[in-house]
Amino acid sequence: MSQMLEIRWHGRAGQGVVTAGESLGEAAMHKGLYFQAFPEYGAERMGAPIKAYTRLSDDTIEIHAPILEPDLVVVVNPNLIGIVDLTEGIKPEGTLIVNTQQTPAEIRQRLGFSGGTVWTVDATGIAMAELKRDIPSTLLLGVVVRAAEGLVDLEAVVGATRESLGGKLRPEVVEANVRALQRAHSECVQG
Amino acid sequence: MVASKYMPLDGANAVSQAMRQINPDVVAAYPITPQTAVVQNFSQYVADGIVNTEFIPVESEHAAMSACIGASAAGARVMTATAANGLALMWEMLYIASGMRLPIVLTVVNRALSSPLNIHCDHSDGMGARDSGWLQFYAESGQEAYDNTIKSLKIAEHKDLLLPVMSCQDGFITGHGVERVGILPDEAVREFVGSYDPEHYLLDTDHPVTMGAWDFTDYYFEHKRQQSEAINNSMPVILEVCEEYERLSERPQPILDCYGMDDAELAVIVLSSTAGTARSVARRLRAQGAKVGVLKPRLYRPFPAQQIVDCIKNCKAVAVLDRAISFGAPQGMGPLYTDVTSALFVAGISGLPIVNYIYGLGGRDTTPPMIESAFADLRVIADSGDRGDLVRYLGLRA
Structure with a gap:
């Protein structure tokens, strides 16, 4: 039986959420995995709450539908807490990654999530320091790599990020993204 | 290769x-x-x-x-x-x-x-x-x-x-x-x-x-x-x-993609991406012992009529999923359904209960639970022998 990891992303349009999901898929592909990455399409306006999905599998992915019961939920923008049902459908043993200055215990309490694992990281703080802009999605991949240990490694994600951003951004901006990603990878905390 | x-x-x-x-x-x-x-x-x-x-x-x-x-x-x-x-x-x-x-x-x-x-x-x-x-x-x-x-x-x-x-x-x-x-x-x-x-x-x-x-x-x-x-x-x-x-x-290129059709009692026929969703559901149901199958015509014109009939003729109930309505056709059925049923008629098969589901219009998500509900309906149809409604809807708001 094939192994599949299903990830749902929550953020706001313009924060690089879709790109992050695609970069993760690309990194997984370089490790020989299959993937799907797609957003939920609504009215596309900057700042609107959006969802995106990434599936990673060691076999062909047949299902073509939104992820209803994610293994992993990534909350790119903490101001969605209380606005969007972030833990909807998450598996009891699932993992929640939140961009926040708060601790995993505080997040658990705010979201009423007692199962699985919670990782937190101040991705916005890191993004503001390294990129001077609140675009924390890509660097959260550093946390996804730790949370989904063994599936994709940091090196692959860094490579995929360089590849996906390389075509669009100046080299120093790409490297700042990589630096931010590595910082998120080492600074995130589990609880 | x-x-x-x-x-x-x-x-x-x-x-x-x-x-x-x-x-x-x-x-x-x-x-x-x-x-x-x-x-x-x-x-x-x-x-x-x-x-x-x-x-x-x-x-x-x-x-x-x-x-x-x-x-x-x-x-x-x-x-x-x-x-x-x-x-x-x-x-x-x-x-x-x-x-x-x-x-x-x-x-x-x-x-x-x-x-x-x-x-x-x-x-x-x-x-x-x-x-x-x-x-x-x-x-x-x-x-x-x-x-x-x-x-x-x-x-x-x-x-x-x-x-x-x-x-x-x-x-x-x-x-x-x-x-x-x-x-x-x-x-x-x-x-x-x-x-x-x-x-x-x-x-x-x-x-x-x-x-x-x-x-x-x-x-x-x-x-x-x-x-x-x-x-x-x-x-x-x-x-x-x-x-x-x-x-x-070295990738299979069938005009008709068959999953589980060798012994399927209940089958879903559907085009394009939803066929993958249906197949993933069928795999799960098969693992639980249900004899289900999915048929995906990859080629629609010319319509592989005889091949489809050969695949489904021994089924006990069949659902055809259409992502379009043929407006004004009997009960607003979909085009794939009219093709499949005419193929069955031409082949002289009239006793097979076969129903139509309209799904996914305007991008409405078609999720595994919807496909499961279609297979559950087919089970009821096969067991009761009562076809029930000809044209049904998946994921339509009540």
């Missing part, structure tokens, strides 16, 4: 890659909405000099297909792309392309037709063109969209066919969804499609011909009969090209 290189591509980009590798002589397309990234990417290849295609950006899809017809009649290898209302606007010219037996390949990213205004996936556009004399493939994934596009060109240009081909995939779901897609080496694709050497073309001034001529009550009828026969007899060529491509790519 040659190894594919894996790339992270959305379905539209996968088709652009196929077009880049084919490097057609002419691509004429309308460059803005409802156009997709297929043409956006391809026009970049043209601008960058990666292909030497003559790219003609035109003022409408009607003009796009007109330019394709002119170029193809002149002797060029021609491709284009469209979606939704764009395909609808091509309608008049679709018939002219097929009537003139011009082997144009049109890649379609299936999207809903207005009104109300909607740009998301359904099959109203492609199904509206199903009687236009074009062959039609429907793809489950970006990978299939890539593979079907390459096969479509070789099928279209085969000397025994000279029929235009539409290669369709689901808007947004695969069109915008990024996945791992295996791309053949450029040389392998070029060798597979070969060069296009038409026997009759307008620029062959040593052998002048007239195309699209006035055809009155005297011969129009005979020419239409010939056109119909060409499509009716196209299956051997289609199968031959699919098999050749399968050997090249």
